[in-house]
Structure formats: C-alpha cells, structure tokens
Amino acid sequence: MRLGLALRAFWKAMFDRQVAERVALALDGVDLASQSVAESTPAVVGKEPVGGAPRESAQSDAVTLLAALQRDARLVDLIHENLDQYADDQVGAAARPCLKQCRQTLDRLLGIVPLVEVGDGQVLPVDASTSSARLRWVGESSGASQGKVVHHGWVATQVQLPAWSGSADDALVIAPAQVQAP
Template sequence: MRLGLALRAFWKAMFDRQVAERVALALDGVDLTPDSSAQSTPAALEQATATAKPVRQEPVQSDAIALLGALQRDGRLVDLIHENLDQYGDDQVGAAARPCLKQCRQTLDRLLAIKPLADAENGGLIPVEENASSARLRWVGEASGASQGKVVHSGWVATQVQLPAWSGRSEDALVIAPTQVEAP
C-alpha cells in the first residue's frame, strides 16, 4: 500500500504544482487540516500555509545507541572492544577487561535488571511445554518435543527497561560517546 501511495504522490506532484506544494508541506510536518469548504486555489493554499502550525517532532535516539552509550560511559566497553589487543598478553587483557566488565554488569543491572530466564542451574531438569516460545526456549540436539529438558544455559531476561532519556539534537542521535578534549 505504501509503495502505491508513494507512486501516486510522485506522479501527481510531478504534474500538479499545487499537489507538489501540499506534499512538500506535509513532508515538512505542517499540519494542513482539510476544510471541506476551502478550495484548492493558490490563495487558499497560501492562507492555509500561513495559518498552519508546524508539527514539532522530538529528536529520537535508538534504544541500542542509548544502551551502548551507557555501557561506554560507565565501563568504556566500546574502547575495550576497539582496542588492538594483539599487542598485549592475556594477563594484561584480563586485567583491563575486569573493571570494564564489572562496570558494564552494574550498568545492565541498573538499566535492565537482567535475571536468569530459567529457574534451574545448568545441568538441572526443567519442564518444557509443548507450545513453548522459541524466544524463551531453544532445543540443543535431537530432543525436540520432549516434556522436560536439561538446562545447558539458563538464558537471560530483562525485568525492566530504564534507559536514559535523550534530549539532544537529531544530528547527534547516532553519537555513542562524545570526543573528549582538554586545553593544550
């Protein structure tokens, strides 16, 4: 449906100036409430444009960027991931990763309150419903359809989502962490 509408709008705008002006206004977020008594004359369109109030669109930042930004700010996760680790020994990498991972865990616990999905320890048995969600349970091996299964990994579930509110500009929506500078 959207493709058909887009093609119709394209062709109408190509050959009808008034339609092109209305499409441009609509794309700019101007609310042109239709009035059944108003004519589609250039004067009526100009009057509607002058009295129309632009719809304010709040800038939006992806939840993924917000979460990654929090992990970078608190634990420097992106810095660790992008570091060339080949130049360091395993003990040095482990020493650098430990505080990063601890901070990232605290951030995830604070923002998402992550808990194990299954109540059983690894190796324990759990009941498996016939119509269990594939997002919550994944069979490993050939036992699909059994009424119980042995836990290989308990999985994880977020019990809340409290990502930081973002109020930046739209051109900054993809920024994970700002450049840090100091005076020379």
C-alpha cells in the first residue's frame, strides 16, 4: 500500500505542479483541510506569480530525486531502453548494477529502513489506532489484534535531497544532453 501510494504521489507530483505543492505542504505538516492550497501558493501564469513577488525558481523534489537516480544509476536510460531487443539474461545483467546503485542512492538520500522489525511470516501485534499509512490489512482483518506480516514495509529516516540552484527554465531537466566535439 505505502509503496503504491508513494509511487502514485511521486509520479503525480512530478508532472503536476499543484499536486507537488500539496504534497510538499502535507510533508511539512500543514493541515490541508484547514488551509487551501490556493491561499498558500500564488496562482502562476507563465513564470511570474499573479499579484505577488517573483517566485523563486525551484526544482520539484520528484525531479531532484529522479535526476539523482539518473546521474548515479542511469535509471531513466534503463527504463526508456527498448528491452524487447535483448535476451532476459542481458536485461538482468544490465539491471543488476542499475538497481544496486539505485538502492545506494535512495539509502543515501532517504535513509530507507524496514518499517517494522518483524520478518515476513511472523506475527505482529496491531493496535486498533494504527494509521492506514503504516499498516494495510491483506484479506479479512475482522478487528484482529495481531496479524501475520506479508511485507515489512519501508520508511524514510531522512530526506536529504540536493538543493536546486539552477534557473526556472531548467527545473524540469532530469539529465543534460551529452555532446562531444566532432
């Protein structure tokens, strides 16, 4: 559940500025029910906010993370490669170093650790007030006070994304084009 939610949030925030702003507010602990996003962020037309000071150019956290995964592991290159032309063992050989480097990058930037320290198949006590962001029942729960762990989940212990220092025009660039003199 959390991985699916995180991926949905990642992709929606990556391509929709308003969603990215709402996610940023939620991550900052702002109660979105009592504060509308329209009140907290200026309406943007072109590159200048309407009725306010010029907006600072900033790269969204989603693009920053994707750029780090591309720089360190060439993840976007692997995803966009036409894999139909390669045998499964060739795809596996190419994916292995990419996935290892993606893990190192995610661990460095987000400090990812298991959410619960209980192994798959072991019993986990469950409090009735446990957040649905932390625990998802698979199958019938019927008010059970314990459950068998199917997956331990993941949690970030930190968020240390590089600060964006480029221009607003370049904020959506994931990786620069590489050129060589003729």
